[in-house]
Amino acid sequence: MAMTATAGHAHADPHHIGVVIEHPGPASKRIVTAYGFWVFLLSDIVMFSCFFAAYAVLSGQTAGGPRGSEIFEQRNVAIETVCLLLSSFTCGMASIAADVRNRFWFYLGMTVTCLLGVIFLVIEFREFADLVARGYGPSRSAFLTAFFSLVGCHGLHVSAGVLWLLTMMAQVFAKGFRADILRRMMCFALFWHALDIIWVAVFSVVYLLGSGA
Amino acid sequence: MLGKLDWSAIPFDQPIPLIAGAVVLVAILGVLIWVVVKGHLPYLWHEWITSVDHKRIGVMYILLASVMLLRGGSDAIMMRIQQAVAYQSQGYLPPEHYNQIFSAHGTIMIFFVAMPFVIGLMNLVVPLQLGVRDVAFPTLNSVGFWLTATGALLVNLSLVIGEFARTGWLAFPPLSELSYSPGVGVDYYAWSLQISGVGTLVAGINLVTTVLKLRTRGMNYLRMPMFCWTTLASNLLIVAAFPILTATLAMLLLDRYLGFHFFTNEAGGNVMMFMNLIWAWGHPEVYILVLPAFGIFSEVVSTFSGKALFGYRSMVLATMAICVISFMVWLHHFFTMGAGPDVNAIFGIASMIIAVPTGVKIYNWLFTMYGGRIRFATPMLWAVGFMVTFIVGGLTGVLLAVPPADFMLHNSMFLVAHFHNVIIGGVLFGAFAGFEYWFPKAFGFRLDERWGKAAFWFTFLGFFITFIPLYVAGMLGMTRRMQHYDVAAWRPWMIVAAIGMAVLTIGVICQIMQLVVSIRNREALRDRTGDPWDGRSLEWATASPPPVFNFAFNPDVRGEDAYWDMKIHARQQSLGHDVPEYQDIEMPRNSPTGFVCAFFATIMGFALIWHIWWMVILGGIGAFATFVVFAWRDHDEYVIPADEVAAIDRVNLEERRSLVSMAGTI
Numbered sequence: 018m019a020m021t022a023t024a025g026h027a028h029a030d031p032h033h034i035g036v037v038i039e040h041p042g043p044a045s046k047r048i049v050t051a052y053g054f055w056v057f058l059l060s061d062i063v064m065f066s067c068f069f070a071a072y073a074v075l076s077g078q079t080a081g082g083p084r085g086s087e088i089f090e091q092r093n094v095a096i097e098t099v100c101l102l103l104s105s106f107t108c109g110m111a112s113i114a115a116d117v118r119n120r121f122w123f124y125l126g127m128t129v130t131c132l133l134g135v136i137f138l139v140i141e142f143r144e145f146a147d148l149v150a151r152g153y154g155p156s157r158s159a160f161l162t163a164f165f166s167l168v169g170c171h172g173l174h175v176s177a178g179v180l181w182l183l184t185m186m187a188q189v190f191a192k193g194f195r196a197d198i199l200r201r202m203m204c205f206a207l208f209w210h211a212l213d214i215i216w217v218a219v220f221s222v223v224y225l226l227g228s229g230a
Numbered sequence: 231m232l233g234k235l236d237w238s239a240i241p242f243d244q245p246i247p248l249i250a251g252a253v254v255l256v257a258i259l260g261v262l263i264w265v266v267v268k269g270h271l272p273y274l275w276h277e278w279i280t281s282v283d284h285k286r287i288g289v290m291y292i293l294l295a296s297v298m299l300l301r302g303g304s305d306a307i308m309m310r311i312q313q314a315v316a317y318q319s320q321g322y323l324p325p326e327h328y329n330q331i332f333s334a335h336g337t338i339m340i341f342f343v344a345m346p347f348v349i350g351l352m353n354l355v356v357p358l359q360l361g362v363r364d365v366a367f368p369t370l371n372s373v374g375f376w377l378t379a380t381g382a383l384l385v386n387l388s389l390v391i392g393e394f395a396r397t398g399w400l401a402f403p404p405l406s407e408l409s410y411s412p413g414v415g416v417d418y419y420a421w422s423l424q425i426s427g428v429g430t431l432v433a434g435i436n437l438v439t440t441v442l443k444l445r446t447r448g449m450n451y452l453r454m455p456m457f458c459w460t461t462l463a464s465n466l467l468i469v470a471a472f473p474i475l476t477a478t479l480a481m482l483l484l485d486r487y488l489g490f491h492f493f494t495n496e497a498g499g500n501v502m503m504f505m506n507l508i509w510a511w512g513h514p515e516v517y518i519l520v521l522p523a524f525g526i527f528s529e530v531v532s533t534f535s536g537k538a539l540f541g542y543r544s545m546v547l548a549t550m551a552i553c554v555i556s557f558m559v560w561l562h563h564f565f566t567m568g569a570g571p572d573v574n575a576i577f578g579i580a581s582m583i584i585a586v587p588t589g590v591k592i593y594n595w596l597f598t599m600y601g602g603r604i605r606f607a608t609p610m611l612w613a614v615g616f617m618v619t620f621i622v623g624g625l626t627g628v629l630l631a632v633p634p635a636d637f638m639l640h641n642s643m644f645l646v647a648h649f650h651n652v653i654i655g656g657v658l659f660g661a662f663a664g665f666e667y668w669f670p671k672a673f674g675f676r677l678d679e680r681w682g683k684a685a686f687w688f689t690f691l692g693f694f695i696t697f698i699p700l701y702v703a704g705m706l707g708m709t710r711r712m713q714h715y716d717v718a719a720w721r722p723w724m725i726v727a728a729i730g731m732a733v734l735t736i737g738v739i740c741q742i743m744q745l746v747v748s749i750r751n752r753e754a755l756r757d758r759t760g761d762p763w764d765g766r767s768l769e770w771a772t773a774s775p776p777p778v779f780n781f782a783f784n785p786d787v788r789g790e791d792a793y794w795d796m797k798i799h800a801r802q803q804s805l806g807h808d809v810p811e812y813q814d815i816e817m818p819r820n821s822p823t824g825f826v827c828a829f830f831a832t833i834m835g836f837a838l839i840w841h842i843w844w845m846v847i848l849g850g851i852g853a854f855a856t857f858v859v860f861a862w863r864d865h866d867e868y869v870i871p872a873d874e875v876a877a878i879d880r881v882n883l884e885e886r887r888s889l890v891s892m893a894g895t896i
Contacts, residue, residue: 042447042784049366053439060431060473067477067507071492078498080491156489159498166484166492184858191862201861 047200054204058211061174065215068167069222076227078159085160085227088153090144094224097140098216101175104133105213112206118194127186130209134179141172164223171219174212181205233841234414239392244327250304251390280820282368283778284353287375289672291350292665294375298342298382303738305335307731310696314728316714317721325713329396330415332711334385336399337419340515341426342382344653347661348522349378349433352461355668356437358769358776359455361446361785361792364818366439367432369860372824374432380828381426384835388418392839395419398711400512401482403493403504408486416486417839420479425835427476434468437461446768448787452546455767455792456532456539459546460525463553467514467521470557474511478504502567509560517556520652521549523660524591527613530663531595533763534610535602538791541594548587548594555584565636574633581631585624592617607763608682612663615690619655623648626701644704647697654693662689662741670762674774675755681744689737695730699723758885766794773882779815779870782879812872812879819868823860827853 044052076085111126145165148154155165185205188198241247265271278286308331312321323331357365365371388394395415397406406416441462445454454462482504484490491499532539539545561569561577595617604610626648630636639645662685670676703723708715748755761770771793772781789795834849836842 038450039448040445040450040787043362043445044443049439049443052443053366053435056435056438056469057431060435060469063470064473064477067474070507071477071481071503074500074503075492075498078491078500080497155484156491157497159491159494159500162484162490162492162497162499166481166490180854184861188861192864197866 046196047203050200051203051207054207058207061211062215065167065170065218068163068170069218072163072167072223075159075163080158080160082158082161083153085164085223088148089224089228091224091228093140093144094220097137098220100133100137100140101213101216104130104137105210107133108206108209112202115189115194115199115202120189123189124186127182131179131182131186134175134182138172138175138179141168145169168219168223171212171215174215178205178209178212181208231842233837233843235391235840235842239414239840240390241393244324246323246327247389254386254389276820279825280372280822282364282372282818282821282824284357284365284368284371285672285776287371288350288352288354291346291353291375291378294379294382295343295345295347295350295661298338298346300738301386302335302338302343303735305331305338307735309335310724310728310731313712313715313724316712317718317724318716319714321714323713326393326396328713329711330394333395333398333401333415333419334388337395337423338382338385339653340399340519341423342378342385344519344657344661345426345430346378346382348464348519348657349430349437351526351661351664351668352437352457352464352522353433354672355664355769356458356461357440357444358671358772358780359458359767360441360444360449361768361771361781361787362440362444363780363784363815365436366444367436368818369821369823369866370432371436372821373827374429374436374824376824376828377429377432377831378426380832380835381422381429383832384418384422384425384839387836388415392418400508402508403482403485403501404495406482406486407494409494414839417483420483420486421835421838424476424479424483425831427472427479430468431472431476434465434472437465438469441465446781446784446787449792450787452543453787453790453792455525456528456542456545456549457522457525457767459549460521460528463549464518464521466553467518467556471511471514471518474507475515478507478511481507502564505564505567506560509563510557513560513563514556516652517552520656520660521552523616523657523664524549526660526664526667527595527616528591529767530609530613530667531598532791533667533765534605534607534613535599536605536764537598537602538766538794539594540597540600541590542790544590545594548590551587552584555580555587559584562631562636565633566640571633578631578633582628585628585631588624592621607666608677608679608686609663609667609763611683611686612659612666615686616655616659616663619659619690619693620652623651623655626651639704641709642704643700643708643710646710647700647704650697650700654697662686667763668769670757671760671769671774671776673752674757675748675752676757676762677748678744678751678755681740681747685737685740685744687737688733688740692730692733692735692737695733696727697730699726699730703727760882760886761793766791768792771796773878773885777878777882779817779875782812782815782875782882812876814872815870815875816867817870819866821860821866823856826856830856 043049107126107129111123111130114120114122114126145168148161153161155162182205185198185202188201192198265274278290281287308323309328312323312328315321321328353365353371357363385394393413393415395401395406395411395418397411397416397419401416401419404410441454441458481490481492485492485494485499491497493499493501493504495501528539528545559577559581561573562581565574565578595613606614626644630639630645630648666677666682700723703720706717706719706723708717708720757774760772760774760776762774763770768781768785768787769776771785785792785796830849830852834846834853837845837849
């Protein structure tokens, strides 16, 4: 049988050189984890794209209710955007700190990320609460349905991210920078940056286009 | 306190579901008591329920699918009897019950039979074929399975507590909106699919990563067995399509629970958006199911013809082409909605184009058989039966892809016959072929051939007797989902279809008998070589059932048909003398995470259906806590020492040495 002595070792087999580039075997755990998480993120983006599509279809269906330009407040959205983009930066700092095993900068980076995320959520929540109080809740019109769902879906993701972030900090506190913890940290960072990208799309499609209309 | 749940939820006035429910309950209790009394509980818990071994999880998936097949099959029998007797009468089923039955039948057969069956086979076989020790994320794999089981459990609960949807298997609004379906039926439907959908997505991510990142040394893309390719394609489709289902059902649930207006008639909601979204998932879903079956047939035809697969590269190309095109045809599900001739023409042409790679596959199988030494073992019978059946289904599909023809046949029994033709003839035959083919690998003994062949012939004939009449009835204008009818011309065909159903049922009984007889005679049917069919790919290179680590060494692949090459090579050199140097193997530790998670998901799903909000919160906290606890553990692997690996592997090598000398001569 061919699966004898040479199998399992990494060095090249002389018979194969120059013929085909041989597949080297299973990838490392770090690559497998990151790859799987990327695939998950892509599927999550597909889900978001459905809500974007629904928004595109329904954005004109105001049923006599307000249009986007009447309810969007540019100042709030600007602050939200700044918060989220900054948090991506601080999350990156925390990732670097984790890579060089620096606890202080890791905790600092994560804390600031968390704060920025929470500020974002508070502003978004106030925007929603204000709209509902004025009678412009999601059941007012199909446009508002799509708006609340798309933006709210992103907000839910940010909330989950904050929860995950706190869990990450607790894990580093309890277990230190172990290999599996670092892999999770990498996934968290990917998740947080992906939320940023989605927010850029939300910002453009909902707020920028909506305010002009 | 208990939301909408009260005693009126239990249908005391309807004998059929109550009796069925009672029988199932007694059966479950009986099995549970037997398990506890016999002291099997620790074994079940440690070896199966908490197992993260891909082979065990695969077996559990298939077990779930088989049980649900019986449930979905009972629904089918009830429908065929109803339509046979309901000429100018009400039949024996009240209308709202009949509507629940056809909705449950479709939902169960697609989501809880076909899906778990193919995912189970992929789980069982793909890591073995790739020559690796496990899937990419073993614990997640267990979570995925148990969430699927949760969905199945919720659907079955609806039989006794409350009701199931009466809206068809895709719950089209506005019928599924709160104003037209105020009961909990649609909620049962939506939450069970949401929960099991998460499980499916997890399985998809897992298998995509496994195929792309975990192949053994030398397993280049163009050396992967065909089943791995179709698994890759199918799981790419899962990853791309299932989030659409999740989003769509989430929108429907928001409409129902919080008064949103995605799909309502009022306030600007758009019903057609649901059709577009659901079919943007639904059409790829058809290929998610059938592509793995194509892979199974490729393996089976090649093995039982004693030849390498004809046109391997064209097969890979066809698989990936189907993977892409399947996303471009969804609109053919509603040609009649008024999208206009241009849109219809484009989607009609796309729908016909997808038949081309499928045709390529059929020819490749035929040419693989041509000139081969064909053995008509049971898996091969299913494969050949499939080719005949599927061509009929494919041709009627191309007919339906012609928009003018579709205007005549849309929503008719012809359509019903067509999709049963491809799903039964394609997916179910594939699942049975895979079941027969890989059973010896999973359990170490073959299945009884006589009962297997009987099962095939009864199913095959029963299938045609059932569904050819439905084609005719469709041509005669009979629409689908009819509770009763007054057209005399349809009646004889419905009676023939009911007879066909009886024949099909005999096929199912034969299948069960096959299992019973084989288990009883397992010593006589034992396969010690691990390679009962003279196989060609790596899963046959290890013992049956495989040790928990699959391979003592990661195999080194030198070409297509990896194991076949090894056998030929070994025979030429009369090999098997190298005593390899064994090493310790690290394997993932068992974990109850999946089971506990599904427990909380069940509580949460049930509470959501009945609006029991405190219980929802409890379930949510429980699920999150489970994940934190899982994330907190320190040792997620254990080591199998080299001595133990050596002891296990030596037995396998001994058995195999005798076999190697016979390779290719059987």
